[in-house]
Amino acid sequence: MVRIKHRYLLVNILYPDAKHSQLAPATKPGDNVPYTVQFRRPSPDQMNGGLLMRLIRDGVVELFGDYGSGKIAGSLQVVKYFSSATSTAIIRVSREHYRLVWSALTFTTRLPRPVDQPCVFQVVRVSGTIRKAEEEAIRRARLSIRRAEAAAKSSSVSIAGTASTTPTAVAAGEDDFDMIHGIEDPDEPGDMDVDDDG
Amino acid sequence: MFYDLNVPYSANEAHLSRTLAFISELGYNVVALNHSIVGKLPPQITCAIPDPLPFKDVPPKLEIRRRVTLTLTESYQNARLAELARAYDILAVRPVDERTLQLACSSLDCDIISLDLTQRLPFYFRFKMLSEAVKSGKRFELCYSQGVLGDSAARRNLISNATQLIRASRGRGLIISSEAKATVGCRGPWDAINLATVWGLAQDRGFEAMSKEPRSVVVTAQLKRTSYRGVIDVVYGGEKPALPEKDVRAVDGGEGKGKTKQQATTGLKRKAVNEAVAGADARVEAAAKPISNREAKRRKHQARLSSSDAKEGATNGRVGGGGDTALASADGERKEAGLQPAMEAG
Incomplete structure (x- = not known):
């Protein structure tokens, strides 16, 4: 019996618009919150795994019709992980058809009805095991916190009126959301740290 | 990027x-x-x-x-x-x-x-x-x-x-x-x-x-x-950048690590050293290389031709006298050509 192989997509939900921001409630939405925090803000409470599942199914039906939705129906599973606080999800899908799900996510521009916000889905990791996807999710959450801190510091500095050279140096630190080497798992997990840019 | x-x-x-x-x-x-x-x-x-x-x-x-x-x-x-x-x-x-x-x-x-x-x-x-x-x-x-x-x-x-x-x-x-x-x-x-x-x-x-x-x-x-005609552009005009102290040290360390002992002694870069060694090898090889059969035959033929010329000269010379030495030298030359063509060519 051959094992069914899966792919785990680590997905970030980004909110490019400021209108529905919950962080800056009444006065001047999103003026003093740095952009990186605005884009990576928490999802609304109505957003959950079931809704994401529905969204993906509808998207695949719209793009690929009955054929596509039939192909992914057996293996698609969203509720592997969904965190509305970091707007992160891990989606499981069979290895042959993960590109269908991925392009359905790419073509999504709005969250469906009860939430109804413009959003952008970005797949940040394609992994063969859920463990690697989890590790990457943790790494990214940590990084985004650090970046938000750096951005907040730099904005406060620029408000104070001094030159903002030092905060940019902090923001351009050595570890980043570096995706130039591809976002699929490398063959040997140890390789990721040693390679340099090419 | x-x-x-x-x-x-x-x-x-x-x-x-x-x-x-x-x-x-x-x-x-x-x-x-x-x-x-x-x-x-x-x-x-x-x-x-x-x-x-x-x-x-x-x-x-x-x-x-x-x-x-x-x-x-x-x-x-x-x-x-x-x-x-x-x-x-x-x-x-x-x-x-x-x-x-x-x-x-x-x-x-x-x-x-x-x-x-x-x-x-x-x-x-x-x-x-x-x-x-x-x-x-x-x-x-x-x-x-x-x-x-x-x-x-x-x-x-x-x-x-x-x-x-x-x-x-x-x-x-x-x-x-x-x-x-x-x-x-x-x-x-x-x-x-x-x-x-x-x-x-x-x-x-x-x-x-x-x-x-x-x-x-x-x-x-x-x-x-x-650029000038899409070929040459001045990227860096030669003005000295003010390197921070730390960077300079880092660059020095990198060079020291990269050099091998041989480079350090000869003062050449690695590629240059390799090429020099290879060139010397090639020269030695050319000197010691045994000549091919074909080349040997060609030289033998040439030697025979020249020796026959010499014989002719010798017969002419005998009439004039003092031909013995000429004949002997021609004979010797032929023998030598048969045995050691390489030496003669040199």
Whole structure:
């Protein structure tokens, strides 16, 4: 019996618009919150795994019709992980058809009805095991916190009126959301740290 | 480095700064702000995009270029194209029919050929035409944003045209860019590459269309404008940079580690040392190499010829007297030639 192989997509939900921001409630939405925090803000409470599942199914039906939705129906599973606080999800899908799900996510521009916000889905990791996807999710959450801190510091500095050279140096630190080497798992997990840019 | 070479420029400051921040957040490193011109060129050509952008919070890591897209209408005259190209960093043209596409591919001096893929094009792409353009350094642009934001007819046309373009160009010389009129239309680089993969472009080609090909556009466009005949450009004029103390030390350490003991003694670089050693080897080899059979035979033949000459001379000489020594020397020469041709040749 051959094992069914899966792919785990680590997905970030980004909110490019400021209108529905919950962080800056009444006065001047999103003026003093740095952009990186605005884009990576928490999802609304109505957003959950079931809704994401529905969204993906509808998207695949719209793009690929009955054929596509039939192909992914057996293996698609969203509720592997969904965190509305970091707007992160891990989606499981069979290895042959993960590109269908991925392009359905790419073509999504709005969250469906009860939430109804413009959003952008970005797949940040394609992994063969859920463990690697989890590790990457943790790494990214940590990084985004650090970046938000750096951005907040730099904005406060620029408000104070001094030159903002030092905060940019902090923001351009050595570890980043570096995706130039591809976002699929490398063959040997140890390789990721040693390679340099090419 | 990921490139997005088509972000429409709008004078709306809040919108543009938000879009740029979002693009930077998605992982792009270089963007080109686009200004479109339809119809006649204005009498005074100036760059419509201000050079330092008028707002403060441009993402610090984002590199910004200025690009103009000129729609080629039917009554088009290219008299002032060079002037337009000089005002911007990148010049793109947008052909509307087959004749203008042919013109853009062959004779126009542009950097990018950007077709409106959301409309049904009344012609087919031909590889010959496209490859001619790619050979001369022009690139074709796939803009995905209308497919994401537009209605289903636009999406269908986009997919159909993109597939045709990928097929006809055989995946070479394409760049993927967004042309996102709203911030929601931008997608991450890998998402766009995945879309292109679904449309029939191999994944490595898609990656190149996001990184290598647009880089070549940016660099050649810059070379065309600043360099001497597109060949030589002054990148670094020789002024000494003020290196911080730490960096200098780091560089020294790197050199010391890289050198081998041999290099340190001879003072040559590794390649030079290797070559010197190889050259010496070759010379020794040439000296010690045994000669081939054929060469030996040839030399023997020559020796025989010369010896017969000598004999003739000797017979002549005998008449005159003192021929004994000449004969002996000729005999000796023959014997020697038979035994050791190599020595004689030397």
